[in-house]
Amino acid sequence: MTVTEGMNFAGYRIERRLGTGGMGTVFLAQHPRLPRKDALKVLSDAHTGDPVFRARFLREASVAARLAHPNLVAVRDRGQYDGRLWIAMRFVDGVDLAELIRRGPAALPLDRVVRIITEVAKGLDALHRAGLLHRDVKPANILVAEQDGRPDRVLVTDFGIARPVDEPTMSAAAEFSATLDYAAPEQISGGQIDHRADVYALGCVLHELLTGSVPFVRDTPAALLYAHLHEPPPALENPGTPPGFDEVIATALAKDPAERFASCGALAAAVHAAAQATVRIAAIAPPRPATRRRLLTGAALAAVVLVAVTTAVLVGFGGGDSAGPASSATVLGPQTSVDAVSWGAYAYVAQAFPELLPASQFGTGYQEIFACRPVDERLKEVAVDVFAPTADIFCQGNGDPVETLDVVCNADRSPIAPPVTFDRAEGDEHWTRPSGTGNLHWSTYLSRGGKVLGHLRLYFDDPSRNFCYMVVVGSPSGAELRARWWAEAPL
Structure with a gap:
């Protein structure tokens, strides 16, 4: 069976071909039930009857479906239709x-x-x-x-x-x-x-x-x-x-x-x-x-x-053991070292939160926080080697549940306390952990784009971190963000 534009394949409506690889052809296709488009990869005719290539094709879906990372294409579904194997992946418009x-x-x-x-x-x-x-x-x-x-x-x-x-x-x-x-x-x-x-x-x-x-x-x-x-x-x-x-x-x-x-x-x-x-x-x-x-x-x-x-x-x-080859299914634990050269003038911020922020500015932190960079008050990126009286490190999250994380610290180590007029629409608490104590506030707000987001604001009492506060945004509500992020956050 030849897959062509406009036809129905496994319930998907084929719109156009995106490309051809070694094992199959990728099409842009309309999902049969949801208002979205997927990238549908169909195993090529030449390999349909080859058990080795069929096994490799199915492995692609199995491997990718187990991974959730902002730099890996997500697999959404797989199956067989009229003797042809297929997988549905997130469509990347690029x-x-x-x-x-x-x-x-x-x-x-x-x-x-x-x-x-x-x-x-x-x-x-x-x-x-x-x-x-x-x-x-x-x-x-x-x-x-x-x-x-x-x-x-x-x-x-x-x-x-x-x-x-x-x-x-x-x-x-x-x-x-x-x-x-x-x-x-x-x-x-x-x-x-x-x-x-x-x-x-x-x-x-x-x-x-x-x-x-x-x-x-x-x-x-x-x-x-x-x-x-x-x-x-x-x-x-x-x-x-x-x-x-x-x-x-x-x-x-x-x-x-x-x-x-x-x-x-x-x-x-x-x-x-x-x-x-x-x-x-x-x-x-x-x-x-x-x-x-x-x-x-x-x-x-x-x-x-x-x-x-x-x-x-x-x-x-977190790419592996520098002493030699990676062992099978090695999963690295929290990284607590900090690369002061990578962080430049902002190293003291990373050193205050070594298990939360990436050890290197170019790495990933807790729950795959990534793309951390120093910014100014307009969230415009600034040079890492330029001193600022107040440091602001802005990071991206993987959306599960964190969208963004913002860490603000005074370079002179002067304390930052919660404002007296803080919005406590949902809740606040004075928290105690083995690492210290502090204040947590959570709420839910409507973003400029019309998206409902949770909002956490976190303060610290101990001198090693009381010159910083952080803002975490993500999840449908402040309560859910508090449950899914704050409960296990390495702070």
């Missing part, structure tokens, strides 16, 4: 990263490249924390939703060949499933694969974002395989790229997985450091032989020492 690369350098200024790599790293690290590997990281599997006046939303998709770290491949035919341009040496050679194969692939994507080309351009598949196995990555030839990116690429694309960044988050942190011309690679990356290229002169060495004294950025990303 383009894949391959399309942005085709638009040329003007579409990918350095700050956008840094953000894209950072967001992809968050999604991949979440996958790895669940004990899963992606194994086919490439621009076509990265979706970018451009938003007016706001940063891009970046999501990783296509988990069709994702599998648990300790699960053997299903057959010889499934032994190698990656796209050759982004395949790690151990995938090609049939060696043991862990999350660092995805680090390698993300390094290839970074190279392509910076130059418009994959690291190894060869005329034949055999030559490409040889390059991944034996040849060093070429030096970047983009004159607009700051110093340090060659070293980042060399580390990400190391032939030996032990010489790569220990997580995708660590790679993203190095990208940010290189973009800021602050070389901290030696502290972020694992030790490598002395013959590898290094950038350890003057200010670079000073930055390395400072990072080593504070903490490794990769811990903030």
Whole structure:
């Protein structure tokens, strides 16, 4: 059966084709009962009768359905219709990263490249924390939703060949499933694969974002395989790229997985450091032989020492154990170290709430709080290295239940107390926990967009935190937000 525009498939009305991948075709489709559109992926005719590919296709739905992360595409349903397997995913109104690369350098200024790599790293690290590997990281599997006046939303998709770290491949035919341009040496050679194969692939994507080309351009598949196995990555030839990116690429694309960044988050942190011309690679990356290229002169060495004294950025990303490969289904606990270099002049805020806020500015915190950044009174982002008498750290939530979190602190450590005229429409309490005491107020309000949201405002009595307060917004009501967030919040 051929799926075409306008037809009914499994109750969905097919509107148009969005793209074709290795295992199937993705269509924009109207949900049969709800007023929404989904991305419907239908297994291709060529693979319908192949039990190996059918199993991989079903695994994509099973793997993705278990994950809830703002940088991973959500799976909503799956099934079989007229002999064809299908899955319904959240429709992302945007383009894949391959399309942005085709638009040329003007579409990918350095700050956008840094953000894209950072967001992809968050999604991949979440996958790895669940004990899963992606194994086919490439621009076509990265979706970018451009938003007016706001940063891009970046999501990783296509988990069709994702599998648990300790699960053997299903057959010889499934032994190698990656796209050759982004395949790690151990995938090609049939060696043991862990999350660092995805680090390698993300390094290839970074190279392509910076130059418009994959690291190894060869005329034949055999030559490409040889390059991944034996040849060093070429030096970047983009004159607009700051110093340090060659070293980042060399580390990400190391032939030996032990010489790569220990997580995708660590790679993203190095990208940010290189973009800021602050070389901290030696502290972020694992030790490598002395013959590898290094950038350890003057200010670079000073930055390395400072990072080593504070903490490794990769811990903030929660991307895995820097000592070696991730174990099967490893789930990391709360991260309490704080990367003072990453947070800059705002490090004292993160240090006051080490289990709530991300250890690195580019990581994720409690209940997947992410995209934390210093802002001014108009919520406009400000430089992290510029001192402000009052610090305001504004974070995004994953919507389950937190939409936003705002932490405000006095730099001089002068106390902040609840205002006398505080709105107590729903409730307030003086709370006591082993960590200290304070005041909590909750209410419900109607946003400018007409959305009903819960609102928490939290104050602290103990001197180590009484110079701060925080505002949490999300859930349908203040009472529900209090029950779902405050009850287990690490404060």
